[in-house]
Amino acid sequence: MRDLVARTTLYDLLWSVPMSRLAKQLQMSDRGLFKLCTREDIPVPPRGYWAKLQYGKPVRRPPLGPTPEGHRDWIPVAPSGSELGAEGREWIRSEMERLGWDQPTTRTPELEEPAHEHDLHVLAWRTRRQLARARVREQRARQREPPF
Numbered sequence: 615m616r617d618l619v620a621r622t623t624l625y626d627l628l629w630s631v632p633m634s635r636l637a638k639q640l641q642m643s644d645r646g647l648f649k650l651c652t653r654e655d656i657p658v659p660p661r662g663y664w665a666k667l668q669y670g671k672p673v674r675r676p677p678l679g680p681t682p683e684g685h686r687d688w689i690p691v692a693p694s695g696s697e698l699g700a701e702g703r704e705w706i707r708s709e710m711e712r713l714g715w716d717q718p719t720t721r722t723p724e725l726e727e728p729a730h731e732h733d734l735h736v737l738a739w740r741t742r743r744q745l746a747r748a749r750v751r752e753q754r755a756r757q758r759e760p761p762f
Contacts, residue, residue: 617699618688618706625656625678627698632664641693654689655682 619627627636628651637644651658657676666673681687692699 616690617692617694617696618690618702619692619698620701620705621654621656621681621685621687621689622678623698623701624651624654624689624691628656628658629675633658640691640698642691647691650689650691654685655679 631639633647634644637647640647642650648658656678659675663673688702688705692702
């Protein structure tokens with residue numbers, strides 16, 4: 615799951631670093647980043663922008679308009695646990711506290727080492743069952759998530 619980045623922060627990053635470099639930092643393709651920005655109505659630098667900037671030619675930076683109806687102020691784009699997503703994680707924590715939601719807890723199921731090779735199938739079935747239960751818990755938790 616990706617961390618959230620504020621729409622304004624993403625806009626500032628797009629206009630301060632070439633998209634190909636920013637995309638690598640976000641662990642996605644530059645085309646994927648371009649499509650995301652198009653979907654979220656965030657202006658991106660046109661072709662030749664960085665070359666013009668390098669040679670001192672005049673460049674135009676369109677302003678970031680208000681968040682359109684049906685779009686988000688926070689966009690899931692930063693790699694999970696990255697520095698870019700720290701602001702978004704903090705925002706989620708504050709919203710959860712404000713709304714009275716509990717912090718999600720992640721538990722790793724305890725698995726015992728099989729005593730014999732023929733016990734591997736038992737271990738595999740137990741793992742499969744625990745993963746299925748975890749998916750059900752995750753789906754139920756998503757249904758209860760706050761709509762932000």
